[in-house]
Amino acid sequence: MSPTASKSLNPLSPKERIKIPRQPMPEQPPDVRNKNFNEVNLGYSEELARQEARRCLECAKPTCTENCPVGVDVTAFVELIVAGDFLGAAAKIREANVLPAITGRVCPQEDHCEGKCLLAKKVKPLGIGYLERFVADYEQRRGTHVLPKVPPTGKKVAVVGSGPSGLTVAGDLIQKGHKVRVFEALHELGGVLVYGIPEFRLPKQIIREQLDYMREMGVEFETDVVVGRTVTIDELMNEEAYDAVYIGTGAGLPQFMGIPGEHLNGVYSANEFLTRINLMKAYRFPEYDEPMLDLHGKDVAVIGGGNTALDAIRSALRLGAKKAYVIYRRSDAEMPARAEEVHHAKEEGIDFQMLTAPVEFLSNGKGWLTGARCVRMELGEPDASGRRRPVPIKGSEFDLPLSVAVMAIGTMANPIVQSTTPGLGTDKRGYIMADSEKQRTTRKGVFAGGDIVTGAATVILAMGAGRRAAASIHEYLTTGVW
Amino acid sequence: MFKIIKAEFIAPGIKRFVLEAPRIARKQKPGQFVILRIYEEGERIPVTIESSDPARGTISIVVQSVGKTTQMLNSFNSGDCISDVVGPLGKPSEIEKFGTVVVVGGGVGTAMAYPSAVAFKKIGNRVISIVGARNKELIIFEQEMRAVSDELLITTDDGSYAKKGFVTDELRQLIESGRQIDLVLAVGPIVMMKAVAELTRKYNIHTVVSLNPIMIDGTGMCGGCRVLIDGKSQFACVDGPEFDAHKVNFEVLVQRNAMYREQEQRSLAEYQRSKAAPSSVNAEHEACAGAPGGTR
Ligand SMILES: Cc1cc2nc3c(=O)[nH]c(=O)nc-3n(C[C@H](O)[C@H](O)[C@H](O)COP(=O)(O)OP(=O)(O)OC[C@H]3O[C@@H](n4cnc5c(N)ncnc54)[C@H](O)[C@@H]3O)c2cc1C
Ligand code: FES
Numbered sequence: 001m002s003p004t005a006s007k008s009l010n011p012l013s014p015k016e017r018i019k020i021p022r023q024p025m026p027e028q029p030p031d032v033r034n035k036n037f038n039e040v041n042l043g044y045s046e047e048l049a050r051q052e053a054r055r056c057l058e059c060a061k062p063t064c065t066e067n068c069p070v071g072v073d074v075t076a077f078v079e080l081i082v083a084g085d086f087l088g089a090a091a092k093i094r095e096a097n098v099l100p101a102i103t104g105r106v107c108p109q110e111d112h113c114e115g116k117c118l119l120a121k122k123v124k125p126l127g128i129g130y131l132e133r134f135v136a137d138y139e140q141r142r143g144t145h146v147l148p149k150v151p152p153t154g155k156k157v158a159v160v161g162s163g164p165s166g167l168t169v170a171g172d173l174i175q176k177g178h179k180v181r182v183f184e185a186l187h188e189l190g191g192v193l194v195y196g197i198p199e200f201r202l203p204k205q206i207i208r209e210q211l212d213y214m215r216e217m218g219v220e221f222e223t224d225v226v227v228g229r230t231v232t233i234d235e236l237m238n239e240e241a242y243d244a245v246y247i248g249t250g251a252g253l254p255q256f257m258g259i260p261g262e263h264l265n266g267v268y269s270a271n272e273f274l275t276r277i278n279l280m281k282a283y284r285f286p287e288y289d290e291p292m293l294d295l296h297g298k299d300v301a302v303i304g305g306g307n308t309a310l311d312a313i314r315s316a317l318r319l320g321a322k323k324a325y326v327i328y329r330r331s332d333a334e335m336p337a338r339a340e341e342v343h344h345a346k347e348e349g350i351d352f353q354m355l356t357a358p359v360e361f362l363s364n365g366k367g368w369l370t371g372a373r374c375v376r377m378e379l380g381e382p383d384a385s386g387r388r389r390p391v392p393i394k395g396s397e398f399d400l401p402l403s404v405a406v407m408a409i410g411t412m413a414n415p416i417v418q419s420t421t422p423g424l425g426t427d428k429r430g431y432i433m434a435d436s437e438k439q440r441t442t443r444k445g446v447f448a449g450g451d452i453v454t455g456a457a458t459v460i461l462a463m464g465a466g467r468r469a470a471a472s473i474h475e476y477l478t479t480g481v482w
Numbered sequence: 483m484f485k486i487i488k489a490e491f492i493a494p495g496i497k498r499f500v501l502e503a504p505r506i507a508r509k510q511k512p513g514q515f516v517i518l519r520i521y522e523e524g525e526r527i528p529v530t531i532e533s534s535d536p537a538r539g540t541i542s543i544v545v546q547s548v549g550k551t552t553q554m555l556n557s558f559n560s561g562d563c564i565s566d567v568v569g570p571l572g573k574p575s576e577i578e579k580f581g582t583v584v585v586v587g588g589g590v591g592t593a594m595a596y597p598s599a600v601a602f603k604k605i606g607n608r609v610i611s612i613v614g615a616r617n618k619e620l621i622i623f624e625q626e627m628r629a630v631s632d633e634l635l636i637t638t639d640d641g642s643y644a645k646k647g648f649v650t651d652e653l654r655q656l657i658e659s660g661r662q663i664d665l666v667l668a669v670g671p672i673v674m675m676k677a678v679a680e681l682t683r684k685y686n687i688h689t690v691v692s693l694n695p696i697m698i699d700g701t702g703m704c705g706g707c708r709v710l711i712d713g714k715s716q717f718a719c720v721d722g723p724e725f726d727a728h729k730v731n732f733e734v735l736v737q738r739n740a741m742y743r744e745q746e747q748r749s750l751a752e753y754q755r756s757k758a759a760p761s762s763v764n765a766e767h768e769a770c771a772g773a774p775g776g777t778r
Contacts, residue, residue: 268706
């Protein structure tokens with residue numbers, strides 16, 4: 001893998017490129033942003049973007065692209081940025097990724113493209129996520145999407161769930177000339193992107209813009225439809241004449257720990273807590289009707305160490321929490337959250353209680369939460385996940401006063417579609433079985449992907465599955481071969 | 483946008499709506515509910531489906547004015563639109579031939595128990611219905627219940643109509659008279675359902691209640707609707723809303739339903755103040771400008 005600077009639009013030598021430091025992302029200062037819901041990262045300017053782009057070594061065999069679940073041609077789009085052709089760069093990304101403004105913001109780049117960037121062996125990796133975000137936003141501001149024109153095929157596809165996985169399928173298939181209708185259970189489209197991930201990480205306006213673009217391309221959306229209840233997969237295929245169905249219903253069911261006191265007032269699942277804030281705008285109560293507990297001056301903790309946990313606790317901080325804790329039973333190294341979010345959360349003043357777990361929630365005797373009895377942990381032998389298992393330290397119990405506790409310890413498969421679709425195979429955890437190459441389920445014409453197949457994962461993996469599914473749905477619709 | 487086809491008060495503060503919701507109408511079974519969001523800034527609230535007409539593509543619901551959302555909804559009229567109606571949600575009632583089924587409806591709960599009473603009768607049960615309310619004016623669905631019941635007993639708390647007393651008084655008499663009762667279904671205020679449960683527990687009569695915890699999505703996603711059943715957490719929107727009354731922890735239900743009491747009172751007060759202000763925009767009556775159903 002030798003860098004090839006020949007014929008490049010970038011005049012710099014590899015040595016010169018390595019000398020340029022990674023351009024920092026302009027952001028709101030921590031003590032300002034922890035009081036508002038505006039986006040933390042402000043985005044690169046054109047100059048910053050071009051300077052960062054110049055750092056790319058343009059590897060002949062780019063490991064970044066190899067490690068991108070949707071295979072974005074990184075070196076090509078970055079080179080276009082160097083040349084100042086930002087719209088060209090956006091078009092290049094769109095060939096592989098229909099939601100670049102979103103992935104540029106929420107992808108765990110350290111696990112994919114940037115994690116494998118050659119630069120990272122010597123200096124900091126190329127800011128691929130920042131660059132992706134820059135061109136996507138640039139394109140959006142310019143408002144110049146080129147709408148693809150394709151002859152209709154006469155085939156109809158139903159997409160169940162409007163999360164990143166379903167939207168990817170819809171976006172890809174509409175460009176092949178199929179009729180696509182997306183069915184969504186909630187009143188808003190976007191899945192976790194709208195009900196889970198907060199405004200300060202992913203402004204809802206970005207999702208609305210993506211959806212508008214998809215509508216322009218001809219995708220139809222129907223909200224307030226719980227497939228399995230409002231209409232079944234079989235009814236969609238037999239009575240509404242859909243030729244294929246894609247299931248992208250996500251990993252929606254919140255888990256609780258099963259410890260005493262979880263039913264107390266003040267104990268939330270992260271899903272409920274974030275849904276009240278993001279989907280229902282409870283933080284703007286009483287302008288919006290959905291209420292939530294007032295967090296001003298309160299002590300709040302989240303249990304868990306993933307993106308969900310950090311989103312919940314950083315929201316609590318912004319809603320006035322006095323103390324905001326992350327209680328995580330393993331150590332820093334095992335935290336599954338995006339590195340940037342952990343960094344931001346620490347800057348904002350979140351108190352990380354590592355190697356700690358609650359064993360009981362305490363009440364005032366009237367049904368309201370007053371605290372958590374916690375125990376300290378140490379790491380023992382590796383468990384099934386390969387991570388060292390946390391083991392409670394005897395006698396280390398202590399009580400943490402709390403008004404609100406948010407459980408963010410993971411999710412399970414939502415069974416509604418599976419239990420109402422005869423012949424749809426599921427694994428022992430209840431997730432839908434789909435082959436990893438074509439995303440086909442055990443039912444002819446029915447495809448599935450995203451969190452409902454893999455369990456809770458990431459936006460880009462859900463999109464990758466959607467991309468593969470769209471290709472195989474197209475193949476199925478045109479050849480009839482299952 | 484879901485259009486209101488018909489809206490009429492059937493008692494003071496209790497309004498019956500017929501809504502255009504063809505998908506839901508086709509699938510609804512007794513015991514199931516919908517979640518409504520009546521306008522853009524609205525909260526999501528669960529409401530039991532009273533009946534449906536698949537041929538016309540309509541469902542009916544009965545709403546009692548309690549808080550801001552229900553008061554606002556009860557100011558809607560035919561021709562107005564509701565932003566979102568999603569369903570049918572929850573497990574349907576278990577309708578089997580049990581023998582003799584006593585259907586107990588308290589207040590607006592009578593409208594919610596009604597579809598199950600119809601189904602119990604249709605499948606061949608002997609149906610005894612007990613309908614209760616605070617006073618005469620608040621007795622609803624009397625004719626409808628009479629039509630599907632082999633016997634109908636009515637109570638009012640104040641004695642302004644039929645027998646003075648509580649539904650549990652009638653139920654106790656029935657039980658003590660030695661009548662064989664195979665199932666009791668009770669739908670109404672929590673205190674009533676709890677009293678029924680305590681009564682029938684003593685006689686070991688299988689009893690089902692329909693719970694009404696606070697909900698958001700209604701699909702099992704948020705866990706806000708969790709109730710304690712036999713000491714274990716269950717989600718009322720997917721595992722219920724009907725549960726074995728003798729296993730329900732009613733204290734926890736009451737406690738969780740009181741979680742936002744302060745906010746609810748504030749919301750209602752501000753709504754009433756804004757309604758009183760002559761210059762207030764009449765935002766509540768949604769123009770039916772959007773596409774029908776959930777098309778967005
Ligand atoms: C708070 C939070 C923060 C996260 N942060 C990140 C991050 O920074 N980076 C990252 O990569 N990943 C993150 N993730 C994970 C990521 O969001 C998910 O992996 C991804 O959204 C999965 O996409 P999906 O399309 O499979 O499902 P979802 O996004 O879950 O969408 C599923 C959709 O289907 C709908 N649905 C469900 N059942 C039905 C039904 N029966 N009928 C109709 N519709 C139905 C749901 O309402 C939902 O809208 C986060 C997750 C959470 C919860
Ligand atoms: S209402 Fe959200 S899980 Fe039941």
